[in-house]
Amino acid sequence: MDVPSRAEASMDLSEAARRLADDVDVRAMSPRVTERIAREVFADRLGDREFLHVLSQSVHDNVQAVLDVIAGRLRVTSAEPLGAIALMDVFAELGEPTASVERGYRIGQWEIWEQWVAAARHEAAGDHELLTDLVVGPSRTLFEYIDTILTTVLARYEEQRRSVDRARDHERSRLLRELLESVREPAAAEASAVLRYDVALTHRAVVVHSEDRAVAEGALERLREAIGASDALLHPESVNRWALWLGRREPPSASQLRQFRRELDAFGLTGGVGEPAAGVPGLRGSYAQAREALRVRQALGAGGSPVAWFADVQLEALLLEQPERGRAFVALTLGTLAGADERGVRLRETIEAWLEAGSHVGAAALLDVHEHTVRNRLRQIEELLDVTLPARRTELAVALRLHRLLG
Known part of the structure; x- marks a missing residue:
């Protein structure tokens, strides 16, 4: 037995099914489909009139398209319900997940099918052969339509979602830059x-x-x-x-x-x-x-x-604000000790150890040398700088930190 292809399925419908599709009142079927989708999928938006209006328009256009296909007025592949496309833009803006979109269509599909079967039973009036004729072909067409239109609307949804995300990312970056640069001070809730x-x-x-x-x-x-x-x-x-x-x-x-x-x-x-x-x-x-x-x-x-x-490092951060003045301060405070030669490096290390330890004994321990060596180096430093180290403790500490930053 040959099975009709998907392209042929929507055309494999009896004249009785086409007449029934003409007789079904879209204005009566659509509100019930809308109500069920809203209740079972979008319960958190039942108080949103604007959302429900767009959802209602989408459902109406989809139901009309399904009936038009069954009645032979429209091919499945030609269906482009504007309300359904508009709803995808709303879904993307609201950030509704793809799963909700798909579930909404499946719930709507089920409600349309139940109402169609009820209408078919009434039309068949106990004629089982006619009932089969009114149900099998239209059911296959309904499923074909939903599968096809889902591909279309999900593609639209993804495209619009990317566009919305780009716009929101741009707005987010712009506002953050303005906040950081003190360009504007929006309310906390808005920001x-x-x-x-x-x-x-x-x-x-x-x-x-x-x-x-x-x-x-x-x-x-x-x-x-x-x-x-x-x-x-x-x-x-x-x-x-x-x-x-x-x-x-x-x-x-x-x-x-x-x-x-x-x-x-x-x-x-x-x-x-x-x-x-x-x-x-x-x-x-x-x-x-x-x-x-x-x-x-x-x-x-x-x-x-x-x-x-x-x-x-807040001291270093402050000192880096004026690097030229910092270099002048280092040169004035450290003199020849600021050089890159071996003696300059050794004497700077000695001052740093002395400042950290607080005594020449502690500095010797940090440097792993004899305390007499440290004492001799400190005396040498005082002679080179023509200062007493305790009197220049703060200036030396700052100059050494600056020297590491400015080189």
């Missing part, structure tokens, strides 16, 4: 809705270098989990630099901060971390600090942790 991030939280910003978006996204998720953030935001600052915000309502615990540090170091990405601060000013301020910390980390070059915390 949160556009950014899809709660700007009323207390934020900690991180700026990292990564050439791979997936790595940045992975870092955001792991850091969010480590610090117990209730919300997170990722922003591509440039081609290979990413800004991350992690929001909390309460300060993290000491163990969460330790885990946060471990995760940051484990990524091996060069980065900077700002201090936590609340609201839109905090979003902006922590970000500025993270960028400053990153600038210091890059200036320091190789060695040490790849991540700089603003709290640890």
Whole structure:
């Protein structure tokens, strides 16, 4: 027995089925289909009149198209119900998942089929052969129509969803830039809705270098989990630099901060971390600090942790604001000790150890040399600089930190 092809199926209909399709009242069938789809698939939108109106129009156009195909007025492959296309645009704008679109069509298909079978039974009036004739062909046509139109509307949905996502991403990036540059100060609710991030939280910003978006996204998720953030935001600052915000309502615990540090170091990405601060000013301020910390980390070059915390390098960040004055300060304070020669390096290391330890004995332990060696070096330094070291403790500490930054 030959089975009709899909292209032929919609034409394999009896005259009785065509007459019944002409007799079915679209205005009576459509509201029941709409009501069932709304109740079973979009229950959370039952109070949205505009949505229900668009849904109703889509259902009406689909039901009309199905009946037109059964009646022989339209081919399945030619059906383009405008209401169904318009509904896909609404779904894309609202962010309804694809599964809801498909389920809506299947529920509608079932309701149309039930109503058609009821009409066929009434028309057949006990004639089983006629009933079979009225049900089999139209049922196959209904299924063919739903399968075909689903392909069309889902393609439209995906296209429109991509367009909506691009527009929203553009608006999101634009607003974030305006917030960071203090161009505008929208209400917290508006900013949160556009950014899809709660700007009323207390934020900690991180700026990292990564050439791979997936790595940045992975870092955001792991850091969010480590610090117990209730919300997170990722922003591509440039081609290979990413800004991350992690929001909390309460300060993290000491163990969460330790885990946060471990995760940051484990990524091996060069980065900077700002201090936590609340609201839109905090979003902006922590970000500025993270960028400053990153600038210091890059200036320091190789060695040490790849991540700089603003709290640890805020002096360096301040000193880098005027690099020329900084170099002049280093030259005046360190004199010949600022050179790259072996003696200059050794004497700078000695001063740093003395400043850290607080005594020549402690400095000797840090440097693993005899304390007399340290005492002789410190005396040599005082002669070269024509100062007493205790009197220049602060200036020397700042000059040494600047020297590492400016070279």
